[in-house]
Amino acid sequence: MTIKAAILGFGTVGQGIYKIIQSKRQQLYKLLGDEVELESVLVNDIQKERALPEKIVVTDRFEDILSQRPDVIFEATVGAEPSFSYLNQAIDQNIHIVTANKVMFAARGHELLQRASQNVGIGYEATTAAGIPIIGTLKTLLQTNQVTKVQGILNGTSNYILTAMQEEDKSFSEALHEAQVKGYAEADPTNDVEGHDAFYKLMILSQLLYSRQPVWSEVPLTGISHLGQKDLQAAKRRGEKIRHVASLEFVDGILKGRVEPLSLPSSHGLFSVEGVDNAIDVTGDLVGSVTLRGPGAGQIPTASAMIEDFVQIWQARSIRLQPSLL
Ligand SMILES: NC(=O)c1ccc[n+]([C@@H]2O[C@H](COP(=O)([O-])OP(=O)(O)OC[C@H]3O[C@@H](n4cnc5c(N)ncnc54)[C@H](OP(=O)(O)O)[C@@H]3O)[C@@H](O)[C@H]2O)c1
Incomplete structure (x- = not known):
């Protein structure tokens, strides 16, 4: 056959x-x-x-x-x-x-x-x-755990731009242009840099983990296009890195989602995620924090x-x- x-x-x-x-x-x-x-x-x-x-x-x-x-x-x-x-x-x-x-x-x-x-x-x-087996991992490895928190860098384009701004002191538009030349960003990068792409992925994770999603219109969605070199350099001086983070968490029993730039300390599981990589940090009540990292896009x-x-x-x-x- x-x-x-x-x-x-x-x-x-x-x-x-x-x-x-x-x-x-x-x-x-x-x-x-x-x-x-x-x-x-x-x-x-x-x-x-x-x-x-x-x-x-x-x-x-x-x-x-x-x-x-x-x-x-x-x-x-x-x-x-x-x-x-x-x-x-x-x-x-x-x-x-x-x-x-x-x-x-x-x-x-x-x-x-x-x-x-x-x-x-x-x-x-x-x-x-x-390419990161996050869906399979959640389905098969975290069945007994209650997942209390998820934080992810879910968009490679915005992570590439933030890495270039912080490590190479590039402006947002220089870093975006470089990402477009290398084929990481589309001609219209809105979905990536304004957080829509990360938002959709977060909603898929939410549905899988909790059989429901936060009300879409109530999820705060902040992109990275307003960030300047001074923001990234200030984070660097503090020993931190700004990363575009999508998160899911129960607050007072209510499922909350957010997509926003956060300044992460070096102890954070997503601190070392560079370039076009994606990563997801899942906290289970039994296992603790588990981070999966790898190529989040590409043919x-x-x-x-x-x-x-x-x-x-x-x-x-x-x-x-x-x-x-x-
Ligand atoms: N690219 C990535 O790294 C990546 C990663 C994860 C997920 N995805 C998802 O994968 C999907 C495809 O992405 P892509 O990068 O391959 O996009 P793409 O290069 O723009 O290709 C889209 C393809 O879909 C065809 N198409 C569009 N609308 C259609 C319709 N109504 N009926 C029939 N065919 C239609 C297009 O036809 P024509 O060739 O005739 O224009 C084209 O062949 C998207 O949903 C994207 O979000 C992409």
Whole structure:
């Protein structure tokens, strides 16, 4: 049998998934017992040149994707719609789904999870800090712990800018320009530097940990674009570092979220996080503070999280189909 895959969105992340399906063909076969074949790709503009073999269907109609009857859909488009509607339809047809789309998943992920029967796997590791296995860690390693606090550097672009401002004495606009030249920041960096991107990831963590989210409009959201070199240098003189921190915490029994620049002392778990790295510090009532750190964006780290999600989904399915393995 062949495992039939479809990719929605063939930009940075979608192409990364295809590269891994090709470069890890043998490893995937060993892990899954079947070959994974990309059969169809959904894009916005079918006129664009795509480096894909002719046998792969490239379409702008989701019906064409469904008609191929894929086993798994990797979703790497942008925005809450039409991705949510597409994934809903996929769930109705018992197709496994793996997404990187944080905007959609923060707003509607819980609906997808509720709708999916136990025969449908939903992977969303890539939505939050891309290559860092924070979703898997929280799901599997912190089940008995009550997580009392989460603090994260969840956006690589803003961390790169703050690092360059503090360590190399660059201005905000010089550091942003450098991030854009290196491909870390988009032409319109608003979502990154004003904290929207970190906010969506924080909401996904909140949903996973507490089965709910703070009221979105009540979450204080402060970006980093107002910060000047004097702020960063003053922190340096105090032996501290300014970092853009997203946090979740219960205050008087109420779940509170915040996204804001904070001046961190050297004892803080996020103090040493430099450049485009992301990190998440989770405090559990039994384990204490645990910090995970790594690449929070990028083509291969993000696609890697999606492929790993799929491997887990497929392996769990195989165990369900063969109860004797239990
Ligand atoms: N890039 C990262 O490092 C990263 C990390 C974590 C998560 N993510 C998330 O992953 C997703 C994809 O990011 P990306 O960087 O790969 O974006 P991208 O390079 O802009 O690619 C987006 C792709 O989606 C397609 N697309 C957009 N709207 C569509 C629609 N309505 N119907 C069909 N196709 C549509 C585009 O088609 P055309 O090619 O025809 O324009 C393009 O191929 C986003 O949700 C992003 O937040 C990205």
